[in-house]
Amino acid sequence: MSDLLVTRSDVGEFRKRYKYFVLVVFIAFMAVIVRLFQLQVLDNTKYSGIAHENIIRRVTLATTRGVIRDSQGKILASSRPAYNVYIVPGRVMPSARPIRRGSSEADEPDSWPKVAETLRLNPDERTRFDERIRNACRTDENKSPCWRSILVREDLSRDIVAEVKQHQVELPGVEVVSAPVRYYPYKNLGSHALGYVTEIDAETLTRFRPEGYDQMSGAEQQKVNPLGYTAGDAFGATGIERAFESTLRGQRGWEKRVVDAHGRYRTGPEAARLIDAPARQEPIPGRDLRITIDIELEQAIEKAMRAQLAGAAVVIDVRTGRLLGLYSKPDFDPNDLSGGGGKERFRETIHKLGSDPLRPMLDKAMSGAFQPGSTFKPFSALAGLEDKTVNPDERERCDGYLYFGRRVFHCKHVHGRVNMREAIGESCNIYFFKLAQAVGMDRMANIAHEFGLGVRTGIGVNPEAAGRIPTRSWYALRYRGQYRIGFALNTAIGQGDTAVTPLQLGLAYAALANGGTLYLPQIxxxxxxxxGSVEQDFPPRVRQKVKIAPENLQRVTDSLWSVVNDPKGTAYAVRDDFLEVSGKTGTAQNEVRKPPEDDPKRAWYYQKDHAWFVSYYPSRAPEIAVVVLVEHGGAGPTIAAPIAINIIRDYARINAARAGRPPPRTSKSTNTPAAGAHGNAAAAPKPAEPPPPAPAPPPAPVTTDPAMPEDPATPTEPPAP
Structure with missing residues (x-):
């Protein structure tokens, strides 16, 4: 008994340690309390926001891209609804998920066979998606690919969409999403000018979302990515769609939605209570554009060019510089490239267009540079008139050839003795060979630059070719100081290394027609x-006033009138007796590309010359300038000129119909087989010829460099007039 009342020695030791145990427990509880106070009171806002973000997802609402209309208000590009189908792999094929035994989800049936049947998937597509679904569902975590939507079909027909909606209860995990797709009702017509819209590629997206973009502040993100591009966005790839992307694009909106742990959207009063205001921001649609192109005139151009394989046509209002028609052939259907038919159709179209030797993606009106041939002769004539080195009334003899150094420069016809007016009207090469010796290359280049040739026009729609107007210094650099006079002879007739775009040539002739005002092109x-209210108006802009004497311009325009209306003119055979047209034909030799030896048809095509006709109408009070280029078309007078006359005829008809006037009378003389052979000039309402210019002083002494023995120019067989 007494032993029980004796205090054990180890109890005292425990009492000493007990104090420390209590202290440790107290500190631990205090740490927990402090941490709870920090989480629930001090950091409540922060973690409440994180918790809120876990269940609230901001869904982007697509905006509507602006509409593009022609000059008369007809819709050329708009947006239409497209229906895409997405599936959640884990819901359409529960059997592919590693579900634990005893789980009720293990007994869920697969809806994927019904989905594949409803969407009309072929066996290859079904097999491919079967494998993709099973690979996605190797894990069943909340954020695994098994619960992320994948795209199955794009741009479904309305019948299939209706069937999916009808069986929505039987197809869990299937969602039909409506998205706007760019639509071009006129298809190929004007495709190069309009351009197309496509999904932004990874390289372009990297420019707008560089590394570390997600860590940037809102202001920094706005600076590097002002239009808010993200993966999968559509953007303007070419043409007006690209040039006016910021105007047409619009601004996306957003909407807040409640999601569960599997990423599925929840609706109902309880879900609505969790969403804080504002719950939605409406998208802002893009602004519309009204362009200067007249789609009815564009249809007339397409009809006139239907028989040709490749070429370009430009119609310009000479009073404003506005483009009424801009056509390049071959063309393409922008609907195939804008995502409407799906990615597979896009890839097939790109491959087809890229492998076409006629280069349908190239806008030949502004991105292609070609030798102008005889259409360059009016500018060579102006160089001689401005320098007073030639007398326009003096006649030069054309025997069909000209010896120069060790080479012979040819003319396709023997014209006899011709003055400047007749040389332009009949397209005499010999006259201009002699003029080039008197004027020199640099002076011809200066006049050409004065009219905007060899310089980009600044239209800013598609990549624009600068062309080339060579000078003595350019040849000296290319041939190491070995400049030859033969170069100038070729330049005078638009051959050699001279190259212009149809748009440049059209603007230059518009300046000839309007008295010397060179406009910036406007589209x-x-x-x-x-x-429909106008937010911004673009008035005509003058690029420069050409420094040419009015009487010299008058002489040249009088000569251009003779090309079409004089019985000896190169375009006389295709004139319309009731249209007052002035212009210039051109047949430009080109460097022959060697085609495959086993393809004689291609060899024949590439060996043909380029056919040109540049004109303005009407001659006395010009309204439009029309340029027609038929690539590898042959002779300008017989190929390009009839096309231009038909375009002008349709322009007059369209304007008369819109003004409520009866259709203008037309002539069928465009079918005359040979220039000046027949014709009915007596019935033609011949316009009054402009007053003759003041006589020029006698020509100054001709000083030219001696021709070198080995002239590297290419004078063999200059083009036909």
């Missing part, structure tokens, strides 16, 4: 709001 007329 967009106004920017409009969705209600």
């Amino acid at each position: 967009v007329r106004t920017v409009e709001a969705s209600d």
Whole structure:
């Protein structure tokens, strides 16, 4: 008994340690309390926001891209709804998930066979998606690919969409998403000018979302990515769609939605209570554009060019510089490239267009540079008139050839003795060979630059070719100081290394027609709001006034009138007796590309010359300038000129119909077989010829460099007039 009352020695030791145990427990509880206070009171806002973000997802709402209309208000590009089908792999094929035994989800049936049947998937597509679904569902975590939506079909027909909606209860995990797709109702017509819209590629997206983009502040992100591009966005790839992307694009909106642990959207009063205001921001649609192109005139151009394989046509209002028609052939259907038919159709179209030797993706009106041939002769003539080195009334003899150094420069016809007016009207090469010796290359280049040739026009729609107007210094650099006079002879008739675009040539002839005003080309007329109100108007802009004496311009325009209306003119055979047209034909030799030896048809095609006709109408009070280029078409007078006359005829018909006037009378003399052979000039309402210019002083002494023995120019067989 007494032993029980004796205090054990180890109890005292425990009492000493007990104090420390209590202290440790107290400190631990205090740490927990402090941490709870920090999480629930001090950091409540921060973690409440994180928890809120875990269940609230901001869904982007697509905006509507602006509409593009022609000059008369007809819609050329708009947006239409496209229906895409997405599936959640884990829901359409539960059997592919590693579900634990005893789980109720293990007994869920697969809806994937029904989905594949409803979407009309072929066996290859079904096999491919079967494998993709099973690979996605190797893990069943909340954020695994098994619960992420994948795209199955794009741009479904309305019948299939209706069937999916009808069986929505039987098809869990299937969602039909409506997205706007760019639509071009006129298809190929004007495709190069309009351009197309496509999904932004990874390289372009990297420019707008560089490394570390997600860590940037909102202001920094706005600076590097002002239009808010993200993966999968559509953007303007070419043409007006690209040049006016910021105007047409619009601004996306957003909507807040409640999601569960599997990423599935939840609806109902309880879900609505969790969403804080504002719950939605409406998208802002893009602004509309009204362009200067007249689609009815564009249809007339397409009809006139239907028989040709490749070429370009430009119609310009000479009073404003506005483009009424801009056509390049071959063309393409922008609907195939804008995502409407799906990615597979896009890849097939790109491959087809890229392998076409006629280069349908190249805008030949502004991105292609070609030798102008005889259409360059009016500018060579102006160089001689401005320098007073030639007398326009003095006649030069044309025997069909000209010896120069060790080479012979040819003319396709023997014209006899001709003055400047007759040389332009009948397209005499010999006259201009002699003029080039008197004027020199640099002076011809200066006049050509004065009219905007060899310089980009600044239209800013598609990549623009600068062309080339060679000078003595350019040849000296290319041939190491070995400049030859033969170069100038070729330049005078638009051959050699001279190259221009149809758009440049059209603007230059428009300046000839309007008295010397060179305009900047304009293709967009106004920017409009969705209600039609004008937000921005683009007036005509003058590029420069050419420094040419009016009487010299008058002499040249008088010569251009003779090309079409004089019985000896190269375009006389195709004139319309009731249209007052002035212009110039051209047949330009080109460097022959060697085609495959086993393809004689291609060899025949590439060996043909380029056919040109540049004109303005009407001659006395010009309204439009028309340029027609038929690539590898042959002779300008017989190929390009009839096309231009038909375009002008349709322009007059369209204007008369819009003004309520009866259709203009037309002539069928465009079918005359040979220039000046037949014709009915007596019935033609011949316009009054402009007053003759003041006589020029006698020509100054001709000083030219001696021709070198080995002239590297290419004078063999200059082009036909």
